[in-house]
Amino acid sequence: MSDTDLQDQAIQVDTEKGNFKYPENYEFDAGVGLTEDTIKYISDVKDDPDWVREFRLKALEVFQKKPMPTKWADKDLENIDFDKIRYYLSKGQQPARSWDDVPDDVKETFERLGIPEQERKFLAGVEAQFDSEASYSRMKEDLEKEGVIFVGSSEGLAKYPEIFKPYFGKVIPTADNKFSALNSAAFSGGSFIYVPKGVKLKQPLQAYFRINAENFGQFERTLIIADEDSEITYMEGCTAPKFETATLHSAVVELVALKNAKIQYITVQNWSSNVFNLVTKRGMADEGAEVKWIDCNIGSRLTMKYPGVVLKGKGARGEVLSIALANDGQHQDTGAKMMHLADNTTSNIISKSISIGKGRSTYRGQVHMPKHLKNCKNNTECDALLINTNSRTDTYPAITTRGQNNTVQHEASVSKVSAEQIFYMMQRGLSEGEAMSLAVNGFVNELMKAFPMEYSVELKRLIDMEMEGSVG
């Protein structure tokens, strides 16, 4: 298909960068609803090995038996109709290694989102997923020579079972929660990464998740293993067009940092406001290792996500730095979990939430530090910013610390951007949107200094857009 053909088709463009879609045209479609047959269809299409077929079917059973979460939950979850969702849609299973080989509509999608440009500028590798499968996946050649593996989850389990299998589903067991079970049954796409001993990636690897289809569920599955003394930064971004109907995104991300390894995982979540984003993310840190989650949630209708770190080895470090922005009609239910399982482990949680209009944000934390451990430290800070009186924010920190040699610090604050502050800024010539944007940027400024540059620039841009849009 040529470029002009594409333009002739009805492409729905909106002012928001991610809000456009191309006509649906899929070779593989598992249909609507979730049954054993759906899962079997996915396995057939993917040509899964037997152990994966069994893994999926068992997970389906768990999913069907498990009730919806009740303790950490939002009433809005009840509005997900699992029978109306499509669980697998793809144009084929093999990602292209060159953008030239990517189907035109998909390629244009990612070009509009700026992915090939970012790849040229500062990335060591990119995987671009379109609905259920990656359309493009490529890593710089020198990294391949060093033994770095960066492929999709299906390719990972097929080609590298000896590394994949021992860790898959170990950090986050199928039955962890209803949505991890759903993902374990229907997973498709996502990344498998292995960084060999001592290899330190200087540039980040990036995955971009794009939902194009309506009534669709995306269930990517990512497993990153950083071998001893290695280092990696992984970034993920996502968008979807805005539909009237609900879209489901339910990922599982498992990180394994072996002795003295460092993993930094960065998310810019910018789903459209009809997406239920229910994601389970957890890392395991061995002796002297470090797992850092930088998690920013700007989009979606409801996000429930609490990245965690299991501090398994002595001296392991875990960190969650998060920013959540809840605008009208959104609920950002986010937080962090830190499980201290060894001596001298430290964890740090900094959470900043912004609620605007009728937007709602919730922080839920869990810090677990058993009695028999020595010299463990946790620092938790959660700050909420309210812009106008209707917004709602809740903080539920659950810190269970025992033992005399362990220390925990917890601080929380709620502040408001007052009408007088906005007036003051507008008196200097800023529009209302610019004034709110500046106040929000001021609120997250300190925290953003800890983020990589390219990433803070993108985040600032998203916040500005969001604030401009929130002025009635």
Added chain:
Amino acid sequence: MNHSLEVKNLHVSIDGQAILKGFNLTVPKGEVHALMGPNGTGKSTLAKVMAGHEDYTVESGEVLLDGVNILGQEPDEISHAGLFLAFQYPMEIPGVSIANFIRAAKQARLPEGEEINAIEYYKDLYAKMDALKMDRKFTARSLNEGFSGGEKKRCEILQMAMLDPKYCVMDETDSGLDIDALRIVSEGVNHMRSEDRAFLVITHYQRLLDYIVPDVVHVMFDGRIVHSGDKELAKELEIKGYDWVKEAFATASA
């Protein structure tokens, strides 16, 4: 074109309570007018209404900048039209540095697509900070957050100098300033005095007017100007207080 700030028969209330009751004033460009008067007579209210604060209800009247009525415009539009208000109580904006804030305010005045020249900007900013004897380290501090009273006032004047307004309304800029700061800030203001700029200086004390010598002094009472005179009037008030104005006013309105 009419080169002045003009307030015509302005009536303003808040929550049904009248505060400005037929306020009239004309400050032509090139002049400095002082506005004095007892606490609670409506000086700050006047300043905020002129700047477009939405809490106040304008019952009637006009505020004209160069002949154009600005009442009903958004605060940012009024700012772009050339009115600057140095606040009696400047707001704190956590996390936003002075440098970034002023830069954003200047950027907001540029046409779409035009970017501020960062090098020129910092040169200008530092020169004006030096003139106001502000430590350059201040540029990195959050706007007004944790500033002393005097530091806040100095920062207001820095913003005023940077934004180059045509009409400057200064609401009790002198309160909170120590003796040296009063002189320095006044010098900054005097430096800005020019043929195409006008000042309305709200103050309670003669000492500011020793430095910023006004062309006209107005006395406000109960929501309107009841007496105007030259700079000697401020000195008279300093000695006699407001009672005689109140008495004269009471007799006049009886």
